[in-house]
Amino acid sequence: MELKDKVIIITGAGQGLGRQFALDCAANGMKVALADIDAEAMEKTRKECEAKGVEARGYELNVTREAEVEAVYSQVVSDFGTLDATVNNAGILRDSLLVKEKDGEIRKFPLSKWQEVIDTNLTGV
Template identity: 40%
Template sequence: MKVQNKVVVVTGGGSGMGRELVLALLAKGASVAAVDINTSALEGTRELAGANRDKLATYTVNITDRGLVEALPGQVLSRFGTVDGIINNAGIIQPFVRLKDLDYAAIDRVMNVNLFGTLYMTKAFLPHLLARPEAHITNVSSMGGFLPVPGQTIYGAAKAAVKLLTEGLNSELQGTNVRVTVVFPGAVRTNIMVNSGLDARQPAKGEAGSFKTLMPDKAARIIIEGIERNRERVMVGNDATLMDAVYRLNPQRAARFIYNQMSALLPK
């Protein structure tokens, strides 16, 4: 789906990769509904939109609140008249600890934001997308959604669920006007630590690896290119691309590699 003159909803639009997705979509001629839990972060995105801000609407929404999410399509339709695509980008990581040391409050929060937030958004907007001549759903999983990362087991489980949710949805929507993309970012340089409510001195996802982190604006361009080419799977970053190939060939070797990269960062 070409994004020019389309209306696209982006969650997590207040910072990081979500903000860059918003700005890139606006630059390509799309209208954007940016959704985030942080009002001031959304205002920052609006300021950066510059001359394109007339095509931007912002909504402060906690995507784990199903009632608020179900009200969102009506608000977007009231502002833009239609909606052609959603990008479920919002996500948080867990504290960098083993499962035995992770409390249930953190587990619930990670699952609710990453999985149920994506599910609620998809369910709420799908009927409206099906009514369009063409439409697109993009869900952001993670390299950690197909590859085990010590210290991010629950995060990985949530993102693996997003992966299969998206792939199942893609199968269900065969023969319709709605195309579906699942995105697997590797290490992207964002402020996900702070947004996840964690100590910024903790190791970020992928920080200890031998791969360089990708700048969020480049990640956003890769994702939008994938949408415009109607790709079903999009790898973001050399690390995601390489580890996807290695994991397909030898899952045990790939898991050992990530363990050796990351295990030293876990609390003893």
């Protein structure tokens, strides 16, 4: 499959796997649309992709907000003229169990924090 000049959007592109997906796609000649809630990290990845000689654009995006997702995807199509692929990579991790025991005491993880994880990792995008 020829990847050169194909357009891909990658969510969570500012760090971790999303960043690596972006760099690998750029290394294969793909045009990359980078979406992340962390604009600074996304911008760093964008510059690294551009250094590989491809068109790279960044979009600040919170994947839990449907209207933002729709707006960013529309903007990507407007900016690049098409969209060939998506990597729905955005995700968060909270270092906790819903309920855990520590030092003989039962501690609860706030349900609101748990819901952030579910909204981002399962519902988002």
